[in-house]
Amino acid sequence: MGRLLLPIADRCYSSAKVHVQTDVSAIKNGREEELSITHQWMQHFSITMMAIVGLAACQKGPINKRGPQQTPPPNLQEYDADVLIVGAGLAGLSASIDAARGGARVIVIDMNSVFGGHGIQSGGIAVVGSPMQEALGFKDSPELAISDWAAWAVDGHPEWTRFYAENSRELVYDWVTGLGATFDRLRPSHGNSMPRFHLTYRRGLNLLRPLFMEALRYSNITFRWNANAENLLIDGNRVAGAKGIDWRNNHRFNISARITILATGGFQSNIELVKENWPQDLPAPGDVYSMSGQNSRGSGHRMAAKAGAALINLDRQYNGYSALPNVLGLEADRGFVGGTDQSIWVNEAGERFVTESGTDRFVFPAVMHQQPSGHWSIYDDIGKLSFSILSPHFMAANGADNEKIQRLFIENMQVTQTAETLEKLAEIVGLPADVLIETVSQFNAQVINGESTEIDGIPAEGSVPDFTIVNPPFYATKLYPMANKSAGGVSIDLSARTLHADGSPVPGLYAAGEITGSAGINGLNGLDGMFTGPAILTGRVAGRTAVSELVASSEWQPAEFVRASGNLTSTASESVAQTWVAELGDEDVRALLALSRDGYWHFERVHQLVLEREYKCAECHSAQVPFFSESSRDYMASQAQICDVCHLAPERPAAAATAPSSD
Secondary structure, three states: OOOOOOOEOOOOOOEEEEEEOOOOHHHHHOOOEEEEEEHHHHHHHHHHHHOOOOOOOOOOOOOOOOOOOOOOOOOOOOOOEEEEEEOOOHHHHHHHHHHHHOOOOEEEEOOOOOOOHHHHHOOEEEOOOOHHHHHOOOOOOHHHHHHHHHHHHOOOOHHHHHHHHHHHHHHHHHHHHHOOOOEEEEEOOOOOOOOOEEEEOOOOHHHHHHHHHHHHOEOOEEEEOOEEEEEEEEEOOEEEEEEEEEOOOOOEEEEEEEEEEEOOOOOOOOHHHHHHOOOOOOOOOOOOEEOOOOOOOOHHHHHHHHOOOOEEOOOOEEEEEEEEOOOOOOOOOEOEEEEOOOOEEEOOOOOEOOOOOEOHHHHHHHHHOOOOOOEEEEEOOOHHHHOEEOOHHHEEOOEEOHHHHHHHHHOOOOOEEEEOOHHHHHHHHOOOHHHHHHHHHHHHHHHHOOOOOOEOOEOEOOOOOOOOOOOOOEEEEEEEEEEEEEOOEEOEOOOOEEEOOOOOEEEEEEEOHHHHOHHHOOOOOOOOOOOHHHHHHHHHHHHHHHHHHHHOOOOOOOEOEEEOOOOOOOOOOHHHHHHOOOOOOHHHHHHHHOOOOOOOHHHHHHHHHHHHHOOOHHHOOOOOOOOOOOOOHHHHHHHHOOHHHOOOOOOOOOOOOOOOOOO
16 A cells, blocks of 8 residues: 655654644635644643553453564664554544544544444443443542442453552543533442443444544544554564555555554354354353344454464353344344333243343343343233333434334244233243243232342332233234443453463554453453443543654654644535535435445445435535545545434433432
8 A cells, every 4th residue: 555645753753743723714725823832741642641551451261372582673664554453443443543642643444334332222331430420429539430340340450450440540531521422321230339421422423533533633643444453563573563454446555654553343243153152151042133233243353363363252242132133134233222111021931030130140141041042022012012122223313213123023923923811922032821821920920019029139220110021912023132342352451452371462452442352351240331431541542652662662663743623614615505416316216225335335235225215315425425435534424413413312311319318
C-alpha cells in the first residue's frame, strides 16, 4: 500500500506540533492555530499507566507456548503507521484517539464497512462516583465497588478491578461525556450494593458515535473499512503490522506499523469455538445461537496466539438462556434474545425448575442442566402481548414493532406452538399433560395467594410475578442458550501489552477490549456495564502506552497533525443540495440484495430494513451522503448521523434509580 502523507515534525519528540482547527472550513482555507505540546505534557499523557507498567497481569491458565522476547522497535524501517489498530469498536476507537493525541500516525482497520463492533448493542457502562449517583444521593467509593465486584465476580483480576474502580469516573465517564455521550438512566444491577449501571441515551450507538466523531477530527487517524486482517506481520521477533484482504475489491494488503493493537472483540459469534471452550462444570449445550457482535469470531485471538500471546480462561463466557432462532433468513447461528416476562419456564418433565426472573449467575446453570432437551416458555393470550425482542430489526419509530414480533415469533409454528387448552399444548410440544397442568395451576395459586414463586431459593431480580396463566389460547416457545460475551481471552498486563505464557510481553503487540476478556475483571460472573466500560478503559491504556513506547524510541518523532473543531459533516453547495434527487428505487435495491456479496453485510442488513419499513432513499441519502461510499472525513461524519434511522430504541425516563431512603 502507499505511504501515509502525514508530515512528521522535524524536531525532537519533546516538542510535537499539533494544529488545532477552530472551524472545519479552515482546513481547506489553510487557516490554522498552532499549538506546541511539550515533553512534559506527553509525560502527563501517559503517566496513568506508566507508573504501574511493571505489574504484569499474570492471569490463570495460559495455554500457549512462549514466543519471541521483548526487543526495542526497529528505527530504520519506514512504516505505514506508528500504530495500527485492528477493530473500530469501543476499544479500538478509544485507543486511536489517545494514540493520535500523542502524535502517533494511526491507521484503524475494520472488516465491517462502519464503526461499532459488539458495543453497538450495548446499553451502558458501570461507573463509580458519577454525577448521576451524587445527584440521587448515592455515596459511592472505589473501595466499596471493589468489595462488591470481588464478591460477585469471584476470581476477577484484582489489579484491573482496582484500576477500573479508581478511574472509571475520570477516564471513562468524564471522558465520554466530554466528547458528547449522554446517559439518561442509572439502574441497580446484580453484584452492586448501589446503582452503578449508567445507561446511554438510546443505547450503544450514542456511546460509540461520539468516539467515532472525535477520531474523525484527527488528521493523523486514517480509517480503512472492509479490511479483514488475517495474519500479523513479524519483523524478526517483533509484531510489525498486519496483512489481509479487502473484502469488497479482493485486494490483498500489508500494513506495517511500529505497534499493533488488537481490538477485534470476543469470539461468541464463533459457535464452534464457543462449544470447544464450554465451561466443563456445565452440561454441553445442544443448539446455541449467537447474539454477539457480527464479527466477534475470534480472529484476533488466532492472530495473537500465532504471534506467541497466551490465551487464558476461554471457558469464562457470559452467555444467556433466552435466545430465539433466526427467523429473518440471516446466518444460521444468529439468533435473537427475547420472550415475555409474563411466562413460566418448564423443562421436558413439564415442571418449573428456576426462578425465571432470577439473576443470570443462578439462572444460567439451572437452564444448562436442562440441556440438551432444553426448556419452554409457557404463557397465555395476555402474556403474548408483552413478548418483546431486543434487536433493531424489531423496532419501530415509536418503540417495539409488535406486529412483526407477533407475526414472526408468536404466529410462527417453527418457533411457538399454541392450543386452546394446556392439555392439547402439552401434547403438541411433547410434555406430560398432567404435570404441565399441575405446574401452571400451582403457579397461579401462589400468585393469587401472595405466596413466593421462587425455585430453590433463587430470588427474583426486580418485581415478583403478579400475573396468572388462565386466558386461552396458551402458548409454548422453546428457548435456547445464547452466546454473548467473552470473559477470557488474550493475556495482557496493566499496560495492555499482550503476554507470553511466562508473563513476558510480546514485542509490538497490544490488545484491548473484549479480546482480553475485558481484562479479566468479570471473573466467573459477569457484571452489567463491565464489558463496555473496560473496553473504553483498556483501549485508552493501550493507546497511551503505545505512545509511551514510541517516545522511548530515540529516532521516533511525533507527527504534525490537525484536530478539527466545529461541525464535521459535509456541507454541499446550495445548488447541489437543491438539485439532488434519489436516483434509485425499490427495484434497484432489491437487485443489489439479490446476491450476497463479501464486504456488504452491513449494507445488506440495512437495506433489508429499508425495504421492510418502506423508507424512501431520502430518509438517509442526500447530497451529503450520496449513493456511493467515500473515504473523506466529512462523508463519514455525515454518514454517522443517519445511523439512528435503523438503530432505533425507545425513549426512557431520565433515571430508573431512586434516591436511597433516609432510614
